[in-house]
Amino acid sequence: MLQALRPAAVLCSLLAALTLLLPLPAAAQADTPEARLAAARKVVALMNELTGPDKMMAMMGKAMQAPLEQQLRSASHLTMAQRDRAAQVLSTALTEGMGEVMTRLMPDVYAAMTRVYVERFTLAEIEDVRRFYDSPAGRKSMIVVADDLPQLMQPMVQGMQAEAPKLQARIEAAIRVLANEGISLQPPAR
Numbered sequence: 001m002l003q004a005l006r007p008a009a010v011l012c013s014l015l016a017a018l019t020l021l022l023p024l025p026a027a028a029q030a031d032t033p034e035a036r037l038a039a040a041r042k043v044v045a046l047m048n049e050l051t052g053p054d055k056m057m058a059m060m061g062k063a064m065q066a067p068l069e070q071q072l073r074s075a076s077h078l079t080m081a082q083r084d085r086a087a088q089v090l091s092t093a094l095t096e097g098m099g100e101v102m103t104r105l106m107p108d109v110y111a112a113m114t115r116v117y118v119e120r121f122t123l124a125e126i127e128d129v130r131r132f133y134d135s136p137a138g139r140k141s142m143i144v145v146a147d148d149l150p151q152l153m154q155p156m157v158q159g160m161q162a163e164a165p166k167l168q169a170r171i172e173a174a175i176r177v178l179a180n181e182g183i184s185l186q187p188p189a190r
Contacts, residue, residue, distance in 0.1 A: 031123040039126040040117035044110045046133050051146040053102040057095055 029035055068087040075083060117126050132138040145152070175185060 029123060033118060035123050036118045036121065036126055037114065039123055039130065040114045040121075043117060043126060043130045043133065044113050046130060047113070047142065048106075048110065050133070050139060050142040053099065053106050055146060056149070057099040057102065 068090050069083065072078065072083040072086055075086075078086065117129075121129070133142060178185065
């Protein structure tokens with residue numbers, strides 16, 4: 001009877017030892033700054049893959065053409081073909097310029113995003129965010145928002161354009177208040 005139990009005991013011991021070799025699930029991984037940093041980098045990389053600067057600029061280029069065309073309609077001294085060409089050239093210049101700026105700035109933006117995840121999220125929360133963005137619904141949400149960003153931003157842009165004269169007047173009034181207090185924002189003439 002003792003010999004019959006031995007193979008079963010050995011098998012149980014072997015199975016127990018093998019389970020120790022299996023990787024721990026993410027929830028059981030120690031929540032250290034290093035683990036959060038590694039997980040945050042995966043989230044940011046996934047965001048870049050879905051909505052990085054190249055994809056954003058392609059969408060923005062298309063979105064900028066219509067407002068430029070609308071603004072150029074008031075240029076009555078131009079033919080329709082000249083207006084269309086002006087909108088195309090200006091849109092390309094803006095898109096290329098913004099693309100260069102975004103390419104230069106995005107590493108810093110991604111580093112800041114990574115820091116926010118590390119400092120303000122637990123490892124489990126970062127993993128939840130990554131799983132969401134890696135899911136079909138998460139990928140779709142990122143792509144749809146990125147695709148529709150110009151449309152989503154349009155009310156704010158229009159509102160800011162409409163309010164710009166009021167904001168400018170407030171800034172000028174604030175500069176006058178400072179000047180009356182002896183504080184000049186202009187550098188002294190040399």
